[in-house]
Amino acid sequence: MKVEARSDVALALEVRDLSVELGRRPIVTDVRLDVPTGGWLCVIGPNGAGKTTLVHAIAGLVPRTGSVRLWGRSTDELGRRERARSVALVPQLPAIPESFTVEQYVLLGRTPHLGLLASEGAGDLEAAATALERLDLGWAASRRLDSLSGGELRRAVIARAIAQEAPLLLLDEPTTGLDIAQQLRVLELVDELRRADGLTVVSTMHDLTLAGRFAQRFALLSGGHVVAEGPRGEVLLPHVIAEHYGARVGVIDDGSLGWAVVPLSGPEP
Amino acid sequence: MGRPRRILTAFALALWLAACGSYAGSEEGAPGGGDSPASEAAAFPVTIEGTNGRVTIDERPERIVSLSPTATEDLFATGAGDQVIAVDELSNFPAEAPVTELSGYEPNVEAIAGYEPDLVVFATEPGDLAASLEGLGITALQLDAAPTLRGAFDQIEQLGLATGHVAEADALVAELRVEVNLLVDGSDPSGLSFYYELDDTFYSATSKTFIGQLFELLGLENIADPAGKGSGGYPQLSAEYIIEADPDLIFLADTKCCGQSPETVAERPGWDEIAAVTDGGVVALDDDVASRWGPRVVDLLSQIAAAADAAEEDAA
Amino acid sequence: MSLRTALRGSRARAFVVGVAVLIAALLAGLLIGPVRIGAANVLRWLVSFGRTPSGMSEQEALILAELRLPRVIVAGLVGASLAASGAAYQAVFRNPLADPYLLGAAAGAGLGATIAVGYGPAGAIDVTVPVAAFVGALVGVGLAYGLGRSNVGGRAATSLVLAGVAVASFLTAVQTFLQQQRSDTLRQVYTWILGRLGTTGWDDVWLALPSVVLAVTTLWVVRRLLDVIEVGDVEAQSLGLNVTRLRLVVVLAASLATAAAVAVAGLIGFVGIIVPHTVRLLVGGSYRSVLPLSVLFGASFLIVVDLLARTVVAPAEIPIGVITALVGAPFFVVVLRRNRRAT
Numbered sequence: 001m002k003v004e005a006r007s008d009v010a011l012a013l014e015v016r017d018l019s020v021e022l023g024r025r026p027i028v029t030d031v032r033l034d035v036p037t038g039g040w041l042c043v044i045g046p047n048g049a050g051k052t053t054l055v056h057a058i059a060g061l062v063p064r065t066g067s068v069r070l071w072g073r074s075t076d077e078l079g080r081r082e083r084a085r086s087v088a089l090v091p092q093l094p095a096i097p098e099s100f101t102v103e104q105y106v107l108l109g110r111t112p113h114l115g116l117l118a119s120e121g122a123g124d125l126e127a128a129a130t131a132l133e134r135l136d137l138g139w140a141a142s143r144r145l146d147s148l149s150g151g152e153l154r155r156a157v158i159a160r161a162i163a164q165e166a167p168l169l170l171l172d173e174p175t176t177g178l179d180i181a182q183q184l185r186v187l188e189l190v191d192e193l194r195r196a197d198g199l200t201v202v203s204t205m206h207d208l209t210l211a212g213r214f215a216q217r218f219a220l221l222s223g224g225h226v227v228a229e230g231p232r233g234e235v236l237l238p239h240v241i242a243e244h245y246g247a248r249v250g251v252i253d254d255g256s257l258g259w260a261v262v263p264l265s266g267p268e269p
Numbered sequence: 270m271g272r273p274r275r276i277l278t279a280f281a282l283a284l285w286l287a288a289c290g291s292y293a294g295s296e297e298g299a300p301g302g303g304d305s306p307a308s309e310a311a312a313f314p315v316t317i318e319g320t321n322g323r324v325t326i327d328e329r330p331e332r333i334v335s336l337s338p339t340a341t342e343d344l345f346a347t348g349a350g351d352q353v354i355a356v357d358e359l360s361n362f363p364a365e366a367p368v369t370e371l372s373g374y375e376p377n378v379e380a381i382a383g384y385e386p387d388l389v390v391f392a393t394e395p396g397d398l399a400a401s402l403e404g405l406g407i408t409a410l411q412l413d414a415a416p417t418l419r420g421a422f423d424q425i426e427q428l429g430l431a432t433g434h435v436a437e438a439d440a441l442v443a444e445l446r447v448e449v450n451l452l453v454d455g456s457d458p459s460g461l462s463f464y465y466e467l468d469d470t471f472y473s474a475t476s477k478t479f480i481g482q483l484f485e486l487l488g489l490e491n492i493a494d495p496a497g498k499g500s501g502g503y504p505q506l507s508a509e510y511i512i513e514a515d516p517d518l519i520f521l522a523d524t525k526c527c528g529q530s531p532e533t534v535a536e537r538p539g540w541d542e543i544a545a546v547t548d549g550g551v552v553a554l555d556d557d558v559a560s561r562w563g564p565r566v567v568d569l570l571s572q573i574a575a576a577a578d579a580a581e582e583d584a585a
Numbered sequence: 586m587s588l589r590t591a592l593r594g595s596r597a598r599a600f601v602v603g604v605a606v607l608i609a610a611l612l613a614g615l616l617i618g619p620v621r622i623g624a625a626n627v628l629r630w631l632v633s634f635g636r637t638p639s640g641m642s643e644q645e646a647l648i649l650a651e652l653r654l655p656r657v658i659v660a661g662l663v664g665a666s667l668a669a670s671g672a673a674y675q676a677v678f679r680n681p682l683a684d685p686y687l688l689g690a691a692a693g694a695g696l697g698a699t700i701a702v703g704y705g706p707a708g709a710i711d712v713t714v715p716v717a718a719f720v721g722a723l724v725g726v727g728l729a730y731g732l733g734r735s736n737v738g739g740r741a742a743t744s745l746v747l748a749g750v751a752v753a754s755f756l757t758a759v760q761t762f763l764q765q766q767r768s769d770t771l772r773q774v775y776t777w778i779l780g781r782l783g784t785t786g787w788d789d790v791w792l793a794l795p796s797v798v799l800a801v802t803t804l805w806v807v808r809r810l811l812d813v814i815e816v817g818d819v820e821a822q823s824l825g826l827n828v829t830r831l832r833l834v835v836v837l838a839a840s841l842a843t844a845a846a847v848a849v850a851g852l853i854g855f856v857g858i859i860v861p862h863t864v865r866l867l868v869g870g871s872y873r874s875v876l877p878l879s880v881l882f883g884a885s886f887l888i889v890v891d892l893l894a895r896t897v898v899a900p901a902e903i904p905i906g907v908i909t910a911l912v913g914a915p916f917f918v919v920v921l922r923r924n925r926r927a928t
Contacts, residue, residue, distance in 0.1 A: 059823055084825030095817035099870030104812070111813050112825035119809060119873075144869075164824070374768070469710075470776055470783060470902075496900050507783065509620045509648050510900035527773065528710050538786025539651030542643065 003070045003078065003086040004167065011071070012037040012168060012200035013058070018066035020050070020057050027053045028224045031066070033202075035217070040194060040201040042215035044208060044235075046245050049221040051204040052092060055172050058202065059089045070168060084112035088166040092173040092204075094157045098146035102156050105145055106131055109163030131162040134189065150177040158186065162193070169193075171203035175210065183207075187214045208249075208261040212236050220244060236261060317431050320413035321399045329433040330388035330408070334381055336373040337392035340412055341366050342563035343425050344390070346441055349432035355384045361557065362565070378402065388431070414562060416479055418449065418486075421562040441564060448567050452574045453486050461580055462490040463518035464511055464545070469527040471506040478502040479562060480522075483570050487577055492516050512539050517580050518552065519545040520573065525556040548583050552576045596874050603881030607661070610885035614657035614892050619899035620648055656785040660891040661884035662797045663782075663846040664856055668883020670839035671857025672864075672876055673804045676811035677835045678742045684857040685843040688733075688749035688836065692756035693725020694718040694847040699760045699774050703767035711784070714777065715792060715848035722844035728752045730836055741818060741832065779904030780853035782891050789849040800842035801880055807834060811872035853887070855909040859917050860886055866921065 015033040019026065028050040035041045043051050057064040060075055060083050068075045070086055078086065088109070097105070109131070110124040120128075132138050135155040140148065148156065154177055161169060171190070175183040191214055193199045205211040211218070218235040220228040222244040228235045241249050241261070248264040314327045333353045335341045341360035344353055356366045357373040371380055373391060378401040381389060388408045391398060402409040410431065415421040422442045429438020463484060465473050475497035476485045484491055492514040496504045523529045531551035535541050545551050554572065558565045615631070616624050626641045630649055670685035678687065686692075697717035705713040733748025735741050764771055810831050814821045818828045846853070860883040861875060868874045887905075890912060894903045 056819070061819055061822055080822070080827055081825035084823060087823075089820070089823040091820055091823075095815070095820060097812075097815040097870060099865065100812075100815070101869070104871055108813055108816065108824060114809075116810075117806060468772075470781070471900075500901070505901035507619050507895060507900040507902055508652055509618055509895075512644055512648055512652070513620045515644065526769065528706070533711070537784065538655065538788075539647045542647055 003073055003082070009071045010036055011069075012039065013041075013202065014067075014069040014072075015058065016067045016069075018054070018057055018064055018068065020053050020062055020064045022053075022062075026224055028057065028064075028221075031219075031221075031226050033219055033226070033229070035200055035202060037071075037200055038194060038198045039217060040191070040203070040215040041217045041219060042211040043202065043204045043219050043221055044206075044211055045221035047206075050224045051221055052172055054221060055089070055170050055202065055204055059083075059087050059170055061089075081112045084164065084166070086166050087168045087170060088161040088164040089170045090158050090161045090172060090174055092176060094153075096145050096153060098144065100145050101142050102132070102137060102145060102148070103128060103141040105156055106137075106159045106163050109160040112164065127165060128159075128163045131159040134162065134193070135159040136185075151179065151182040154178055154182075155186065158190075167198070168200045168202070171201065173204055173206060175205065175207060183210060190214075208236060208241070209259075212259050212261060232259070312430070312433050312435065315430050317410060317427050319410045319427075321394065321409065321411040324408060324410045324431075326388065326408055326410075326431050328387075330386075330431070332384065332386045332388070333432070334371070334384055334386040334389045335360060335366075335391075336371060336376055336381075337390055337412065338362070338373070338557065339392065339414075339424075339561040339563040340390040340428065342561065342565065343428045344432065346564045347425065347429045347432065347434045348437040349428070349434050352432055354386065378405070382407065390428070390431075414479065417482060418479075418566070421479075421566060422446070424562070425564065445564060445567050449486070449570060452567075452570050456487045456574050456577055457581070459488070459581070460490055461517045461577055462492055462514065463520060464492050464506075464514070464516040465520045466523055466529070467503065468523045469529055471508065471511065472503055473506050475500075475502050475504065480559060483566070484573060487570070487574055489518070489573070489577060508537070508539060512543060515544050517544050517548070518550040518576055519543070520576075521551065521553050522556055522559040524553045529553075548580065550576065550580045550583075599868055599874055600877060600881075603878050603885075607881050607885045607888075610888040611657055611661065614660065614888045615649065615653050617892055617896055618648070618653055619895060620645070622649065651786060655787045655790050656782050656891065657888055659785045659789050659793060659849055660782060660888045662790075662793050663850045663853065664860075664887025664890075665801055665880045665884040666793075666797050666842035666846040667853065667856040668860035668879040668886070669801050669804050669876060670842050672861035672872065672879040673811060673835045673839050674857075675861060676872055677814055677832045678746055679815070679817070680742070680746065681862070682858065683746075684854070685839060685846075686753075686852070686854070686857070687746065688729040688840070689725030689752035689756060690722040690840055690843045690847065691725075691852050692753040692760070693721040693723070693728075694844065695721070695774075695778060695852065696725075696756045696760040696763075697721025698777050698851075699763050699770075702770045702773050702777075703763055710773075715789075718777075718851075719844045719848040722847050723840055725752055725756055726836065726840040728756075730833075741829065745832075745836075776904070777851045778906075780851040780906035780909075781902065781904055782850055783895075783902050785849065793845040793849045796841050796845035800838040800845070803834065803838040804842075805876060805880065807831065808872045808876040811835075811876065815870070850905070853906050853909055855906075855913045856883060856887060859909070859913040863917060 011034055013033065013035040015031055018028065018031040020028040031054060033041065043054060045051055053062060056062045058068055075083055106128045107120055107124065110120055110127060113124065114120065132141055135158055137152065137155055137159055140152065145153065145156065158174065174186055178186060187210060190201060194201055203215065212232050217231055219226050220235050220240065227244060228240055236251060238249055238251055241247060250262045250264050252260045252262055313329055314325055317324045317326065331352050333344065334355045335344060335353060336357045338360040341356045342362055344350060345363050345366060350365065354367060355369045355371060357371045358368060359373060360366050360368060373393060376395065376398050378398065382405050386407055388410060389402055390410045390412060392413060394411055399409040399411060412424050415424055422445065425442050426438050429435045465480065467473060473493035474481045475493050476482060476491050481491055493504055493506060496506055496510065519534060521529050530553055534551050535546050540546055552572065554569065558569050616627050622645045623640065627649065630641060630646065667685050674683040674685060674687055675681055697720055698714050701713040701717035702710065729745065729749040729752040732752065733745040735744040764774060810826060813824055813826050814828060814831060821828050861879045864875050864878045864882055868878060890908050891905060894905050894908050897903060
């Protein structure tokens with residue numbers, strides 16, 4: 001039916017030797033990742049590093065070599081619908097069918113649970129309604145998508161992914177287009193779902209501060225290779241960031257303010 | 270005969286009816302018509318009244334190109350056949366006519382000139398054919414679709430004059446006139462109705478048209494007449510209209526172009542109850558004969574008269 | 586309650602309205618025609634299952650049974666096919682201008698008809714043309730699909746559309762060339778291209794019915810999936826949809842429906858765009874409603890258009906393709922403006 005989170009298998013997601021080529025160009029090469037159940041891995045890296053391609057490869061949307069295992073089961077063994085019930089993707093640039101209502105859009109998340117001739121049942125409607133509530137979009141259910149603001153739209157996309165009820169959630173730049181308050185709200189919500197439902201999360205983010213504050217493990221992807229992997233203290237270091245991003249930053253870990261990455265300018269000290 | 274020709278015929282007829290041309294009134298006084306001397310040698314030069322105005326022919330033409338199937342028939346019927354060196358691709362009668370790939374609709378002046386003609390006869394003027402030919406020093410004579418039977422006979426006489434066969438032409442016309450009169454006098458269809466079919470989308474012809482007049486001569490009633498207002502004489506009917514009108518006779522002028530026959534007509538939905546179909550009154554005409562205005566028009570008239578008589582007997 | 590309100594209420598109610606409109610159109614098609622037959626007589630004829638009521642002549646009964654009834658049915662089948670195919674193509678190609686002839690169906694059918702008219706036996710035209718058009722339409726689509734098929738993520742739809750354009754251009758060029766060779770048949774082919782139902786009878790019904798029913802039912806059944814593909818190939822795949830297979834199924838079904846429609850009625854344009862878009866303006870974009878309502882309104886639309894075609898200049902007939910364009914465009918503008926004012 002779908003791959004279930006298993007408590008006896010420690011790793012929710014196990015990626016080995018994953019490589020993706022488009023045309024003859026290697027985009028992602030020999031990626032190795034481990035994500036425990038209920039964990040949050042954030043893939044960071046400069047633009048063009050291949051982050052989106054990596055996420056799509058994990059979701060089974062682009063041809064790849066190497067292996068991707070969900071709780072021990074290789075995704076190659078899964079049928080299309082089974083995989084969709086196991087992995088939900090929130091894309092960076094979602095296509096928005098303008099004339100759909102928010103409810104219709106979120107119900108699309110139930111697609112992998114429906115047979116060909118089936119139509120949504122009470123359980124599906126409830127899953128969609130719940131997802132809407134959690135994303136504070138209950139009021140918008142009958143509104144058309146093209147009447148929503150950018151932030152509301154992004155929440156609707158996330159609601160669709162939540163409605164899929166998949167144990168692994170992939171988020172590609174989830175804070176795009178959101179103001180600071182909305183960014184925090186979305187990330188806090190994902191964190192809450194992770195803690196409450198045991199959701200496993202893999203995200204890509206460009207904002208290093210937010211990434212550092214919410215995710216637990218990090219993989220720095222640069223030029224298609226994972227050049228650093230581990231907890232925050234091992235990856236999000238000024239010299240590592242300087243080497244791969246080409247930017248001078250400082251890292252603050254202050255008691256009251258918490259942890260942050262601060263951009264620096266001016267001559268080298 | 271292709272259907273574009275019928276449309277062109279319609280336009281030509283509209284023009285003619287409006288002008289009520291000198292051509293139609295020239296049956297008695299055709300210049301050089303009945304007055305020319307019997308001797309062929311002294312007959313030239315002659316002046317012919319063509320659709321393109323007065324055309325002067327200086328000497329007896331020996332290399333005639335005909336781009337009009339009707340003119341071809343007229344020429345051969347008046348004995349001028351051996352003066353004809355080339356005819357257009359649609360001039361399929363008589364069999365001995367020298368058919369070429371020349372087109373009467375899209376004439377290629379160079380191709381025509383290649384035959385080195387001294388006279389080119391044509392029916393439809395695509396724009397500048399006459400002018401182009403005259404520019405090359407070739408005499409061009411246009412003889413448009415005749416609006417009446419008289420007009421058709423006049424053309425035969427004009428061509429006889431143009432080719433130096435006046436006597437044969439006059440004799441032919443006289444003979445045709447006699448035949449027509451015999452047919453007309455011998456018929457008494459007392460109000461039989463008919464439907465004349467031009468193509469398989471139910472285009473017909475009213476009594477105002479050349480072909481319609483033939484039927485009128487024989488006293489037949491044309492079901493297309495009430496529908497003919499404003500259609501230039503060629504209205505389109507519909508299956509419902511025809512079934513309702515229940516004609517006693519059906520004449521098919523689309524046997525060649527569109528493959529229609531009494532059998533195909535009987536198979537049309539709802540047509541098998543029409544009087545013409547149940548009484549065997551569906552007549553297949555030859556498309557070509559029905560769209561030309563040459564000597565075979567009288568054959569057509571005779572075929573129509575025979576069908577009318579047969580239907581008359583059945584009804585009686 | 587306005588039509589729009591009625592349709593927006595619930596899907597079930599919208600469906601009922603659609604059926605009601607269709608029945609009204611069917612009745613109008615039977616009652617009105619070049620020959621006047623009293624309405625009461627027609628209704629009596631219908632109710633008595635075709636036995637001629639006393640007030641009606643045999644001819645009138647014949648006209649109803651052999652001409653009008655099959656014609657109205659074929660108009661409905663053709664309208665439903667074109668509207669459903671248009672809506673489905675707009676979904677799987679995510680292109681609001683997609684119409685049933687997108688992948689070379691029209692060009693293929695036109696070429697088939699030209700070959701049948703120009704080179705086939707003249708006496709068998711009413712058999713050869715529909716068959717040749719049908720086969721031609723399928724060949725056109727097959728070529729376009731074969732050439733344009735691509736498994737690369739988001740470009741599959743565009744690639745098919747481009748292949749369709751190429752195939753259509755090529756086949757049209759061949760058709761034009763052949764027509765020039767046989768210019769005496771130009772008029773016949775042109776008449777067919779403009780679309781007509783003037784010689785429709787029961788055998789056209791039997792010819793079109795199986796294909797149309799099969800194809801339209803298929804499209805009806807997958808309508809929910811058409812909603813899913815609206816979010817793009819990549820996202821739809823992430824939701825578990827087999828995008829390539831859905832597109833193939835839709836292309837097959839729509840081509841079958843279009844080929845059948847074209848075989849019996851020639852090339853009638855505009856229906857495949859106007860009807861789905863108008864339905865969308867009235868009920869919103871979900872194909873769960875758009876597809877069934879396109880079927881119902883498409884059928885009604887074409888029945889009414891055919892009615893106009895055969896009565897406005899009776900007994901002559903205006904080619905249907907001309908009327909769909911003349912009637913469809915202003916109608917669409919009216920709906921569009923009303924929608925803009927309302928929201």
